Amino acid sequence: MATGTAPSPRVVVVGGGFAGLACAKELGARGVDVTVIDRRNHNLFQPLLYQVATAALSPADIAEPLRKTLGRYEHVSVILAEVRGVDTTAKSVATDVGSVDYDHLVIATGSEYNYFGREDWRRVAPGLKSLEQARTLRQRLLLALEWAETTASSEERRALLTQVIIGGGPTGVEMAGAVAELGATVSRDFKNIRPEEFRVLLIEAGPRLLAAFPEGLSHYAKQQLEKLGVEVLLNTRVKDLTQDTVTFGDQILPVGSVTWGAGVKASSASEWLPVEPDRSGRIPVEATLQVKGQANVFALGDVALFLDEKGAPLPALAQVAKQQGQHLGKALGRHIKAGATLPPFTFRNRGNTAVIGRHAAVFDFGSWQLKGRLAWILWAIVHVYLLVSFEKRLLVSIQWLWRYVTLNRGARIIAEHARSGEDASPVTR
Amino acid sequence: MATGTAPSPRVVVVGGGFAGLACAKELGARGVDVTVIDRRNHNLFQPLLYQVATAALSPADIAEPLRKTLGRYEHVSVILAEVRGVDTTAKSVATDVGSVDYDHLVIATGSEYNYFGREDWRRVAPGLKSLEQARTLRQRLLLALEWAETTASSEERRALLTQVIIGGGPTGVEMAGAVAELGATVSRDFKNIRPEEFRVLLIEAGPRLLAAFPEGLSHYAKQQLEKLGVEVLLNTRVKDLTQDTVTFGDQILPVGSVTWGAGVKASSASEWLPVEPDRSGRIPVEATLQVKGQANVFALGDVALFLDEKGAPLPALAQVAKQQGQHLGKALGRHIKAGATLPPFTFRNRGNTAVIGRHAAVFDFGSWQLKGRLAWILWAIVHVYLLVSFEKRLLVSIQWLWRYVTLNRGARIIAEHARSGEDASPVTR
Incomplete structure (x- = not known):
């Protein structure tokens, strides 16, 4: 070079x-x-x-x-x-x-x-920092549903239909809400799965969700997630993880997927x-x-x-x-x-937000807060605006909002190699 | 089950x-x-x-x-x-x-x-039958450009900027045209690559492209591809393939990517x-x-x-x-x-088509043919119609047409693992 x-x-x-x-x-x-x-x-x-x-x-x-x-x-x-x-x-x-x-x-x-020293967990419980991780989680979720549809074992089926999210920060809360809503829509497409069989657990080590937000919003988020059917476990520390099990308290829970969002x-x-x-x-x-x-x-x-x-x-x-x-x-x-001197930086808080499913969100603007459906509408407007300025692609954003509101999942594609275990022939220089 | x-x-x-x-x-x-x-x-x-x-x-x-x-x-x-x-x-x-x-x-x-018995070629020269193959080809093309941008070796650079498509049927012709057009747009984004350095070769074992079409359309397709800068080699049989080389005649050509479309x-x-x-x-x-x-x-x-x-x-x-x-x-x-008896099937030819870049296409309706810009417009209309009825997603189709016509590539995402050689942790049951 x-x-x-x-x-x-x-x-x-x-x-x-x-x-x-x-x-x-x-x-x-x-x-x-x-x-x-x-x-x-x-x-x-x-x-x-x-x-x-x-x-x-x-x-x-x-x-x-x-x-x-x-x-x-x-x-x-x-x-x-x-x-x-x-x-x-x-x-x-x-x-x-x-x-x-x-x-x-x-x-x-x-x-x-941060996997707190358990680097082996990184592979079994992807976080949400890269497209690759998001794709892996999508594959696991969609495949768990596919396998649950056809398995003859009710035990395996129960495990496959159990999704665990670890960490109650904004990522964990948003993911738990979205997974629960995905589960609520499966009955139309999967003839053998009833929506109530789909379980979502959100596990948080601390005493409340959204620790960076005011306490009132934490309680609201928990309430809303529970309305969506999410089981929220607070003060619960995960002891061990594999791709198919989550160990906490004195139980080893067989699961379909694990998402990591714990710090x-x-x-x-x-x-x-x-x-x-x-x-x-x-x-x-x-x-x-x-x-x-x-x-x-x-x-x-x-x-x-x-x-x-x-x-x-x-x-x-x-x-x-x-x-x-x-x-x-x-x-x-x-x-x-x-040749100008460098001025100091000052942060202007534009509001910290987390969304809970398609009907509720929380906003923390420091001196005041907002929650509920109005917060959700604000969240949607802000994100469409950000997406448009991010991509300059108005159509994508409108379409996204439409699909999002109508729960029409457009991107449910399972890569073929994911199933066979054959790898995607990575390119090396 | x-x-x-x-x-x-x-x-x-x-x-x-x-x-x-x-x-x-x-x-x-x-x-x-x-x-x-x-x-x-x-x-x-x-x-x-x-x-x-x-x-x-x-x-x-x-x-x-x-x-x-x-x-x-x-x-x-x-x-x-x-x-x-x-x-x-x-x-x-x-x-x-x-x-x-x-x-x-x-x-x-x-x-x-059909790799005609050379199953080892399947991995180095993906075809265009599955999303996984298309993704692999996209990664290879985009990475070849990235590496060409930074390499200090002019030899490596020449190799990386050479893309080979094997097989002159509709898939090969369409891919060659699209790759050539991708190459023509790189100079804006890659500061060290001049468009004329980008080489695309289409290799066909037979005496003409689009063998299933009337001969006039074959000649037209060749002409149009050459206008786009594609080097069309007819009567040329590939003797060997690796991920970085294509052997034909008496030369071993170092290349950036190989696409397979040969039957x-x-x-x-x-x-x-x-x-x-x-x-x-x-x-x-x-x-x-x-x-x-x-x-x-x-x-x-x-x-x-x-x-x-x-x-x-x-x-x-x-x-x-x-x-x-x-x-x-x-x-x-x-x-x-x-209890009705089964009637015989009769095929109605709706027209066989291949598109060559963004300005030309050929149609064969059996008794008559169409080529050129009008054929391209017809091709675009037919495909927007097919896409819309396929997906019921009008917005995607409009946006696709827009991006396609303006040469604005929206999906140039390279998966991270592709570069590092680390595999995407495939899911097995």
């Missing part, structure tokens, strides 16, 4: 999620020379990933190729590569396809699910830098988003530890990531083009 | 493609008790599969869950299973999830690509029956679509050898399959419900 120093300062952005992409766009719009490195070729609208897992959306509906988004900026290029490390003295990023020099480095590598940790990017991460692996940053002790390195979004004016870390939310990316892109653009 | 004899005669349909599905729908509409067995959970609109492979469509756009299509018929059930064999004496179909009794059996298992053979369903298949594995049927010598067994579509009034076998086309399915569904429904 060509690594000659560019005539104008070059910014390398590692990670094309909400933070990295927002930053690259702002820099690109200001004519700054930018290289975005990501191991995926697409930006993902993660907040709706649970809808891919429950067959309401297709992967391409919520994923946008980075090249497409960034293609319009003349000085922005994209490299599909895995970062191996950073040499902050030589100002160079090492990747599996060569090294890339930088003048300013932006780390926006996001977060991953995230920062990606391991802190290992590349001479910094001390916090317990969750986050990289401490100044108010300017500069990595502590590193003038030319910045960290954004889930991977950054940013303390607000009260000294509390900002949460791992899409809106934080996006605002930080936009802020840094503008600030760094002005700095590079006009 | 419950296998007790149903009170009314039960029809078992093996295969949910165009033929099997059309038959099941007609029977379902007449209140006949039907069980459809397929190893896929979806019916696939195969004529547009090459557009999934070239990132213009998503898998779910051209696949419809069988349960969704057939859910409306009270007496039709669907089983996701692999058929192991048929006992024509006991009138029972053995599957991997148990056996199913029948009164009438309909075999509609379709065809697969089909019937699926192996004839092995289940006491019949003598023809050289392509097809099951000989009477004019009534009854398998020769078997009163209660029928074969439809690509797997059936049906001779027309001139003694020529009907070709393996979607329209033949669909017409046969509809015919048999109606006939068998009347036979079961009212």
Whole structure:
């Protein structure tokens, strides 16, 4: 790869999620020379990933190729590569396809699910961070239904029709609601399955769901999920997991699928830098988003530890990531083009939300809250707006909303190899 | 699985493609008790599969869950299973999830690509029969571009930018045109790739493309492909294949991807029956679509050898399959419900078509032909109509047409595991 120093300062952005992409766009719009490195070729609208897992959306509906988004900026290029490390003295990023020099480095590598040391659980209980995980969960859910339809064993059938979601945060709540609704629609298509046979369990180790929300909304979410038929188990710790069983308390429950949503940790990017991460692996940053002790390195979004004016870390939310990316892109653009100093970042809370099925949602705006059907309508409007601005595809969004409201699952495709166990002949270089 | 004899005669349909599905729908509409067995959970609109492979469509756009299509018929059930064999004496179909009794059996298992004894080629050069194959091809094409963008070796780059399609039938012609057009659009998104570096070769063993069409249309197709930049090699036999090389004549060509479209053979369903298949594995049927010598067994579509009034076998086309399915569904429904005798099937040629890029197509209506831009417009209208009736999703179809005409590839998503070589943790029962 060509690594000659560019005539104008070059910014390398590692990670094309909400933070990295927002930053690259702002820099690109200001004519700054930018290289975005990501191991995926697409930006993902993660907040709706649970809808891919429950067959309401297709992967391409919520994923946008980075090249497409960034293609319009003349000085922005994209490299599909895995970062191996950073040499902050030589100002160079090492990747599996060569090294890339930088003048300013932006780390926006996001977060991953935390399996608390049980890495073997990662395979049996996928989280909802990537399309691949969502696809795997979709396959397991759809296949569990298919097998339940034909099995002669009532025991196997009961197991296949039991879906477990671990973790009562927004992902767990949204997934539990969506799985329960999927279950409610099966009787039309599966002649041997009655909707009441379909069981959904949401298991949370703490004393309430949605711990980051005010307590009133937690109770409401539990109530609403129970209305949808979800069994909510609080103060319950999972002791062991396999692909077909979940062990908690003193029971080993045979299940059809397990979804993991029990807490995230920062990606391991802190290992590349001479910094001390916090317990969750986050990289401490100044108010300017500069990595502590590193003038030319910045960290954004889930991977950054940013303390607000009260000294509390900002949460791992899409809106934080996006605002930080936009802020840094503008600030760094002005700095590079006009020598401006870097202003501090301030987070503006746009409201934290979680949706519970197709009739209820909760919103926390800090000073006030909203819940119920009105919150759901607001949630739908906000997400259609976000999807449209994300993809510039109005038709997809309308169609999505229509299918979502009518419960018509458009993406219930089971890949053939999933069933036979034959792998999909992965491509290696 | 419950296998007790149903009170009314039960029809078992093996295969949910165009033929099997059309038959099941007609029977379902007449209140006949039907069980459809397929190893896929979806019916696939195969004529547009090459557009999934070239990132213009998503898998779910051209696949419809069988349960969704057939859910409306009270007496039709669907089983996701692999058929192991048929006992024509006991009138029972053995599957991997148990056996199913029948009164009438309909075999509609379709065809697969013929690798002429080189089964090792199946993995390195996927055909276009399943979503999985289309996805694999899409990954290879998109990754070849990604790697070409970053490689420092001009040799590797040349190889990665060379795509080979083997077989000059409609699938090969359509794929070659679509790949060439994908290549023409890369320069906006890939800063280091010039469109003229992208090479597409279409290799055909015979003396002309589209051998099933009149010669004038073959020449026209070649001309049009060459205008799109495709190098058409006729009378050229492939001697060897790996994932990265194609050997023909006396050269070993390093390539980025290989697509296989060189001839089909019937699926192996004839092995289940006491019949003598023809050289392509097809099951000989009477004019009534009854398998020769078997009163209660029928074969439809690509797997059936049906001779027309001139003694020529009907070709393996979607329209033949669909017409046969509809015919048999109606006939068998009347036979079961009212004791009517089975009338003979007659094929009505609706026109055989192949599309060459976004500006040209050919149509063969038997007594007259059409080619050029008008043919392309007709092709687009017919396919929007077919897609709409296939999916009942008008918006998807409009959006598809729009994206297709504007060359805006919406589905350029590379699965993450494809790159790392890690497999997608297949689900096994």
